[in-house]
Amino acid sequence: MRPYIPLGAYLALMALAFALPEYSKQIASIAFYMALGQAVNIFVGLTRYVNFGYAAFLGIGAYGLGAAILYMPQLGIATIPIGLALGMGLAALLALTVGAIALRLRGAYFAIATIGLNEGIKHLIIGANIWGGGAGLMLGSSMFKVYGRDLALFLANVGSAALILLTGLISVLAMYFIQAGRAGYALAAIRQDEDAAKVMGINPTRYKLLAFVTSAVLSGLLGAAFFSLGNMQVFPENVFFIDYILDGLAVMFLGGAGTVTGPIVGGLIYYGARYLVGIYLPGLQSLITSLIVFLVMLFLPNGIVGTLNRRSEGLRTWLP
């Protein structure tokens, strides 16, 4: 596996966001789907388990950065690294806690166990009135005050796009390093036959947890980059939004589960499809998600890149 093409794609888009700041919002929107599919892929692609509570990690990451900006303004620009670390740390903690228990369950049982995760955290924040409760966090004025107007706008536009793209890039690297090592073999065995893997001396929970936490941390980073930095606000109803897992799965399956080039291709097509439907059949964007997933599952179960890369050794190496 040579991950240069997917890594290059993210770097090129990043350069584009800096060169054409007026288009950075569009780049961020496309990149969001790519990075979402990429982060979902680390768990779903490597384990073939589905986590329906996935949006919780986007949300918790967004709240980490949001809380740092709003409640620690005295830290100045350091609120960004600290807030990102806080968001990713909280996502990791949540994933470790939930995963250590729920990942002992098998496929479908795990998926069912995670359904409540997203709603649970959302209602905890609203109900217990934590971090602004139902009203959410409005970060705009705080960001203007702490960073200055120009820097705040630059961060919200170019900074957000670049950070989303960075999330995608780190996801490619994470996938590469997990697959290159023993964990990659262990996960391949678990995907093919989990009980057989156990009697090889593999502890499945440990490797599933590795993929789960890695995916959660990157989702946390993505949530912080997209919602807190990009939109300058965090609303519980927006971030703990169950549709994001469906978007992530659609992008991943469209491109090819388990491939790292797949989410880039999938994200691009998915964004394009939603954009066109938004123009010609406004209001029906969510309908095409299910249509895409349905058609891909029927006709292209390995996704676009997954199908291509079964064709030849060269494609497998260069479009991993």
Next chain:
Amino acid sequence: MALSLQQLSSGYGRLQVLFGISLEVPAKSIISLLGPNGAGKSTTLWTVMGVVRPWEGRILLEGTDATRVPPHRKVELGLALVPEGRRLFPEMTVEENLLMGAFTKRAREKVHDTLEFVYALFPRLRERRRQRAGTMSGGEQQMLAIARALMSRPKVLLIDEPSAGLAPKIVSDLFQTVKRLKEEMSVLLVEQNVAAALEISDYSYVLENGRIVLQGRPEELAANEHVKKAYLGV
């Protein structure tokens, strides 16, 4: 004693399958566990591995209690299972399957020696080592399943129904190879092919409805009226 089960009970959910079974596997011996479909033979092996959780009773591995040890740790301690139906990793090559067998730290340190050992035992696997496991014949897949379990350098090898679906000639070759393993380890062999199993066993147990109903040396069992009628068809 390499492995002993004492009053072991287990099952799935609320369904009890094993009702206090006791058996012993001495060092460097082949012990067979015989019986009809649904008697609990496979459940016994999965319970010994810890994939199915024991309800009651004890599992002793070389005299040490291993009842609650999780499966991956059991492999490290020297137990290995060749599951019924082979359960290979079909997308991996022959050699990758073998390397998966040497996943534990203890096995990894000697992986090259062990690989030579299993290739010498099954030369066919060396010829096929770049082939995908799922594309091989039934007999070759069974060889690979046994070889993969051997890669963990077990002290006790559990083999579940190796003869299933194989031609008599292949079964007899395979059993001759299993017999040679006795020099290095103990084998607990689960079989429905009672005649073939008795031929290579040092001692056998008959399991029916989750209970051991008979046990003895192969010649004793072969002479037993119940065994003759129910299992040997004579």
